Amino acid sequence: MELITGSQPNVLKAIGNTPIVKLNHIGQDVESDIYVKLEFMNPGGSIKDRIGAYMLDEAIKDGTLKPGGTIIEGTSGNTGVGLAMWAAVHGYKCIFVLADKQSKEKIDNLRAFGAKVVVCPTNVEPEDPRSYYSVSKNLAKTIPNSFYVNQYDNLHNRNTHYNWTAPEIVEQTKGDFDTFMATVGTGGTISGIGKYLKEKMPHVKNIGIDCEGSIVAHYARTGEYCEAKSYVLEGVGEDFIPENYDFDVIDDWEIIGDKESFLMTRRLLKEEGIYAGGSAGAAICGALKYARKLDKPERILVVLHDSGNRYASKIYNDDWMSDNGYLDSSFDVQIKDVLKKLGKSADVVTIQDTSSIGEALDLMVSKGISQLPVLTTDGQLKGLVTETKLLRPVLMGEFSKSDNISLAFDNKYKTVDANELLSNVADALLQKEVALVTDAGKVVDILTDIDVLKYISETRTY
Ligand SMILES: Cc1ncc(COP(=O)(O)O)c(C=O)c1O
Numbered sequence: 001m002e003l004i005t006g007s008q009p010n011v012l013k014a015i016g017n018t019p020i021v022k023l024n025h026i027g028q029d030v031e032s033d034i035y036v037k038l039e040f041m042n043p044g045g046s047i048k049d050r051i052g053a054y055m056l057d058e059a060i061k062d063g064t065l066k067p068g069g070t071i072i073e074g075t076s077g078n079t080g081v082g083l084a085m086w087a088a089v090h091g092y093k094c095i096f097v098l099a100d101k102q103s104k105e106k107i108d109n110l111r112a113f114g115a116k117v118v119v120c121p122t123n124v125e126p127e128d129p130r131s132y133y134s135v136s137k138n139l140a141k142t143i144p145n146s147f148y149v150n151q152y153d154n155l156h157n158r159n160t161h162y163n164w165t166a167p168e169i170v171e172q173t174k175g176d177f178d179t180f181m182a183t184v185g186t187g188g189t190i191s192g193i194g195k196y197l198k199e200k201m202p203h204v205k206n207i208g209i210d211c212e213g214s215i216v217a218h219y220a221r222t223g224e225y226c227e228a229k230s231y232v233l234e235g236v237g238e239d240f241i242p243e244n245y246d247f248d249v250i251d252d253w254e255i256i257g258d259k260e261s262f263l264m265t266r267r268l269l270k271e272e273g274i275y276a277g278g279s280a281g282a283a284i285c286g287a288l289k290y291a292r293k294l295d296k297p298e299r300i301l302v303v304l305h306d307s308g309n310r311y312a313s314k315i316y317n318d319d320w321m322s323d324n325g326y327l328d329s330s331f332d333v334q335i336k337d338v339l340k341k342l343g344k345s346a347d348v349v350t351i352q353d354t355s356s357i358g359e360a361l362d363l364m365v366s367k368g369i370s371q372l373p374v375l376t377t378d379g380q381l382k383g384l385v386t387e388t389k390l391l392r393p394v395l396m397g398e399f400s401k402s403d404n405i406s407l408a409f410d411n412k413y414k415t416v417d418a419n420e421l422l423s424n425v426a427d428a429l430l431q432k433e434v435a436l437v438t439d440a441g442k443v444v445d446i447l448t449d450i451d452v453l454k455y456i457s458e459t460r461t462y
Contacts, residue, residue, distance in 0.1 A: 010089050015042050015049045016164065020172055020301065025271040026264075027288055031297035034287050035177065037169065040276055040307035044081040047165070047305045048151075051188060052082020054160035055149055056090075065147040070095060073149040074136035077106030078235060078306050083149060084113035095143070097136040102234060105310045123230055126240050152186050152242035161192025166200075169193065169301070175201040178298035181254075181287050182305075183209040183236045183279045184216055187245035189303060194249035205251045209286035211237040211261070216245070217253040232258045232324070235305060236279045254286035259326045261285055262315045265308070269316075275308035278315050331423035335437055338422050338455050339445055348445050350375045353382045357408050358401030360385050361394065371413075371434050373443045374405055381436065381443050383409035418444060426452065 008014050018041045023034045039047035059065035070093045071083055080096040087094045094115040098107060101122040110117050118139070120132040128134060133152075140148030151157045169180075180197055182190045194206035210217035213229035214237025228239035258278075265281030268274045283302045291300060314320050321327045350373045351360055364372055370387040389410035393399045399407060413434045416425045425435045425447070435447040 011043050012053050012086060012089055015044075015053055016168060018042060018168075020169075021274075023272055023284070026267055026284060027291065030288060030291040030294075032291040032294060033297070033299050034284065034291070035299065035301045036274065036280075036284075036304050037301065038274070038276075039303055039305055040280075044078075044085050045307035045309060046078035046081065046277075047189060047303065048078035048082040049085060050082070050164055051151060051157045051160045052079055052084075053086045054164065055151065055154055055156045056083065056086045058156045058159075059147055059149070065092070066145060068145060069093075070143055070146040071149060072136055072140045072143065072146050073097070073151065074132040075151065077102055077110065077310065079149075079151050080106075080110045080115065081113070084110060084115050087115075088113060095139060095146075097132045097139065099132050101232065103310055103314055105312060106234075109310070151188065152238075152244065155244060157186055157188035158192035158195070158244045158246065161189055162196050163192075165189070166193040166196030170196070170200055173301070175204075176299070177204070177301045179205045179207060179290070179300045180302075181207045181209060181283060181290065181300060182303040183211075183283050183286070184245075185235050185238060185279075186242045187216070187238075189305070190250055191244055191246035193303075195246055198249050206249055207252050207254060207286070207290055208250045209236070209254050209256060209283055211282060212255055212257040214238055214255075216241065217255050220245075220247045220250060220253060233261055233278050233282060234311075235277070236282055252290075254289045256282040256285045256289070262321065262326045263328075265311070265315050266321075269308060274304070276304045277306040277308055277311050279306065280304035281315075331421065331426045333422050334418070335416060335420055335422055335425070335435070335447065336418040336439075338447070338451070339418070339437065341458065342451055342455055344445055344451070348373065348443055350443065351385070351405065352377065353405065355405050356401060357390070357394070357399050357403045357405055360405050360408070361390065361401070364390075371446050371448070373436055373446070374409070375443070379442055381415065381438070382406070383411075384413045384434065384436065386410040386412070386434065415443075416447075422452070422455075 018038050020035050020037045027034045042049040071087055072095045074097040084094050096110050096115050097118045099122040100119050107117055120135050121130055124131045126133045140146050184190050190208045197204045211231050211233045213231035215226050215228050216238055218226045219241055261278050261282035264285050265278050287300050287302045349367050353374050353376055372385045374383045376382050385408050390408050413436055414428045415436045415438055418437050418439045429449045429452050436443050437445040
């Protein structure tokens with residue numbers, strides 16, 4: 001039967017033709033305009049659908065993948081989905097080898113395609129037999145009729161972008177932009193698109209975006225290897241230089257860290273409605289960093305590689321973000337600023353250490369206060385009297401009103417300088433201790449758990 005009009009014969013034909021949209025809120029502090037190509041709108045949720053289909057079509061053409069064969073790949077997940085989608089349509093088996101830092105969503109997703117998934121440790125050298133590079137190569141050697149795709153060194157990765165993604169971009173934009181930017185992993189995206197753009201639109205600059213801890217940008221700039229460090233971003237950066245890199249077409253580099261990338265990824269959703277993965281946040285941070293250095297405004301086109309779906313339990317999860325120190329804490333603020341925000345006066349009520357319990361009680365009642373710092377005659381802090389500590393002994397007749405105040409001292413307090421961060425006393429306050437705030441050694445104010453709650457409710461946006 002004929003296909004219905006407007007339909008595609010299978011899902012693979014729905015890959016590509018992804019939209020390009022302008023950012024309207026992020027980047028208001030730069031004069032340049034940032035446009036993003038939404039590659040997560042491919043059916044498998046990432047740009048890697050393109051290379052999955054292209055590399056396997058080529059493997060069939062040149063006979064390296066034969067009927068009934070097994071497709072093997074070491075992949076951070078997105079390429080796995082692209083390959084698994086092609087394998088589902090064409091009826092092939094897949095084995096994927098992943099590093100254990102990859103999100104659970106990615107692993108579950110691949111298993112749902114019917115693929116076998118092998119998980120390997122992240123923090124081992126690529127040459128280590130346990131690394132996902134080594135394990136995938138060894139599986140390919142031992143499993144008969146298997147094809148090791150190897151997106152790192154298989155040049156059909158960058159050819160995909162040279163022959164498909166880049167012509168699509170030029171066709172969509174008619175070449176009407178100044179700079180192209182993409183995060184780098186295998187190097188396929190920036191090298192393939194970059195080469196085509198250099199040929200067809202020589203005025204365009206290609207900027208690679210690498211992550212802190214990766215060796216790629218350092219190698220590109222110096223021709224030397226450096227020590228790779230661990231990082232959390234997925235898909236960006238490498239600890240070796242894959243064959244797909246064509247450094248001749250990359251004009252410059254920006255380097256971005258985990259935290260700024262994740263916070264920007266969340267801003268993309270909140271401020272632009274764009275639900276993308278962590279490398280998209282890195283890409284936008286890179287574009288902004290680049291734009292801030294320009295003398296005159298440019299139109300910058302940035303690829304967003306994958307969808308936010310795969311990061312629901314990480315970047316989009318407040319607990320994960322805060323447990324890993326990526327959320328700016330409400331407590332990272334100086335105490336003097338908290339007091340200012342709360343509009344607290346600095347004229348704290350105190351009492352002399354020669355006073356009696358009765359005098360302290362009268363003062364607390366007349367001023368309507370619950371804590372009273374006790375000072376020596378030269379103004380040094382001697383102790384603290386609190387209503388909780390006073391009430392029971394006075395009611396039970398354990399103290400008489402004429403007893404010296406020192407009998408009723410409460411030791412549940414901490415002294416803290418007004419310049420210190422609230423985080424230094426947050427735990428104590430939440431344990432119902434009182435913070436006596438000092439300036440040049442003199443008590444100037446008191447901070448309680450209720451003050452902190454007030455501060456959080458006034459300042460934190462949820
Ligand atoms: C989420 C994500 N962003 C960026 C990249 C980098 O793209 P490329 O490998 O083409 O350099 C990848 C590659 O794995 C990726 O998965």
